[in-house]
Amino acid sequence: xxxxxxxxxxxxxxxxxxxxxxxxxxxxNSILGIVWTLLEPLLTMIVLTIxxxxxxERERPSxxxxxxxxxxxxxxxxxxxxxxxxxxxxxxxSSMIRKVYVPKYIYPLATSLSSFVTFLxxxxxxxxxAAVRNIQPTFHLxxxxxxxxxxxxxxxGVGLVLATLDVFFRDLEYLWGxxxxxxxxxxxxxxxxxxxxxxxxxxxxxxxxxPLYAIITNFRNSIFGEAPDxxxxxxxxxxxxxxxxxGVILFYKKQDEFILYI
Amino acid sequence: MAQTVIKVENLxxxxxxxxxxxxxxxxxxxxxxxxKIKYKEFWALKDITFSxxxxxxxxxxxxxxxxxxxxxKVIAGVLKATEGSVVTRGNxxxxxxxxxxxxxxxxxxxxxxLYGAVLGYSRQFMKSKFDEIVEFSxxxxxxxxxVKNYSSGMKARLGFSIxxxxxxxxxxxxxxxxxxxxxxxxxxxAKIKTLFEDGTTVLFVSHNLAQVKKLCDKALLIDHGRxxxxxxxxxxxxxxxxxxxx
Numbered sequence: 001x002x003x004x005x006x007x008x009x010x011x012x013x014x015x016x017x018x019x020x021x022x023x024x025x026x027x028x029n030s031i032l033g034i035v036w037t038l039l040e041p042l043l044t045m046i047v048l049t050i051x052x053x054x055x056x057e058r059e060r061p062s063x064x065x066x067x068x069x070x071x072x073x074x075x076x077x078x079x080x081x082x083x084x085x086x087x088x089x090x091x092x093x094s095s096m097i098r099k100v101y102v103p104k105y106i107y108p109l110a111t112s113l114s115s116f117v118t119f120l121x122x123x124x125x126x127x128x129x130a131a132v133r134n135i136q137p138t139f140h141l142x143x144x145x146x147x148x149x150x151x152x153x154x155x156x157g158v159g160l161v162l163a164t165l166d167v168f169f170r171d172l173e174y175l176w177g178x179x180x181x182x183x184x185x186x187x188x189x190x191x192x193x194x195x196x197x198x199x200x201x202x203x204x205x206x207x208x209x210x211p212l213y214a215i216i217t218n219f220r221n222s223i224f225g226e227a228p229d230x231x232x233x234x235x236x237x238x239x240x241x242x243x244x245x246x247g248v249i250l251f252y253k254k255q256d257e258f259i260l261y262i
Numbered sequence: 263m264a265q266t267v268i269k270v271e272n273l274x275x276x277x278x279x280x281x282x283x284x285x286x287x288x289x290x291x292x293x294x295x296x297x298k299i300k301y302k303e304f305w306a307l308k309d310i311t312f313s314x315x316x317x318x319x320x321x322x323x324x325x326x327x328x329x330x331x332x333x334x335k336v337i338a339g340v341l342k343a344t345e346g347s348v349v350t351r352g353n354x355x356x357x358x359x360x361x362x363x364x365x366x367x368x369x370x371x372x373x374x375x376l377y378g379a380v381l382g383y384s385r386q387f388m389k390s391k392f393d394e395i396v397e398f399s400x401x402x403x404x405x406x407x408x409v410k411n412y413s414s415g416m417k418a419r420l421g422f423s424i425x426x427x428x429x430x431x432x433x434x435x436x437x438x439x440x441x442x443x444x445x446x447x448x449x450x451x452a453k454i455k456t457l458f459e460d461g462t463t464v465l466f467v468s469h470n471l472a473q474v475k476k477l478c479d480k481a482l483l484i485d486h487g488r489x490x491x492x493x494x495x496x497x498x499x500x501x502x503x504x505x506x507x508x
Binding site: 013095101 | 288363368382384
């Protein structure tokens, strides 16, 4: 444990450099640069709002649809980009791993953290849109910390698992793309799920068992001034911790074999 | 009294070579069901024992596939030993395939900090060495150009300049003495000589026996992963020449 910590202190500069590199390179050669982090979710929100309220004419008096969509889009976006980047992180640094000793967990950790930083920056859009839509903040807003922590744990944990498996199975990227699509549709980003929950049928479980749905719901609750759902809080935090544990154990067990495959 | 900086004991490295390459999930599942994944065991290194004292310069010689690079990888810490142990004292700087670890989209200047961090140095420290690195690499204004536009010689020059800017306790060289053009080659050789005189411990892998004799005072001969002899460079060179019939 002590060795692990002293090793981490030595390589904290590398972690910082890698996080910085991810963010810097993401928007290099684009005129608007980091502004895209704000513009992209905003434009997605506008498109989805127009499609669902103007074109499809689905009125939703109960909620503020733009904010509802934006929250879903931002949280899903972090999970999606964080896991996708982590998946490739070990193989992308193969030339480095083959030559110089560096604690290998640094690579997937850096991608999760860089996605997290981008996510935090993009929350500015949410603040702006919520202000424009006149959504009054309540003390429940502080409870948004719970889903954010759960999401960070979940993304990092799943990222570690994916980074490990991708070393051995190169086609994982495509498989994960399909799984992400399933996760997206059961996260209820641009539609409401009340109907399924009042029915109480099997379809309800599609959402209830998706930890990302639990996280997004709790985050929305905190924005709209409602208390967090107890089941979703316990479930998402538990899922996050479990994903993290599995990720760390799997990564540590397999990391010495990486060099033979990359 | 001399201090032991590298201690290798009964080192063995085993690879499981699968007879067919399986690197995607589809193949894995299909072949697992058919029971077709067979592994062949292969010892790349076996029963290697030697130690290096501080300031010694050891050449590692052997034919292709003898296990020289595997040995260096284990000492550099990137490959784990299957059995036995390797203990190194101090920081190990590998001068292998220079510049391969650079990020292509990053400029030379940004890569200096990134590569420095890989070697465990802070941004502040690299900043203090920045001018020295740029000057030695002779890149001039190219330092602010993305590395993807560099020639391989430029990349090697930058890699060499970063890796040698600090004093390593153990330096691992893999025939990199031929960096860049003739002029830079002379300069890099001079730089390596000053590092040698500083009391740096050196491991040097080469096919070129004359170069090993010139640079090293000890040598290790390996063949098919087994250790044949270890000792004075002249003696080992004689054994090697006899075995290869040169």
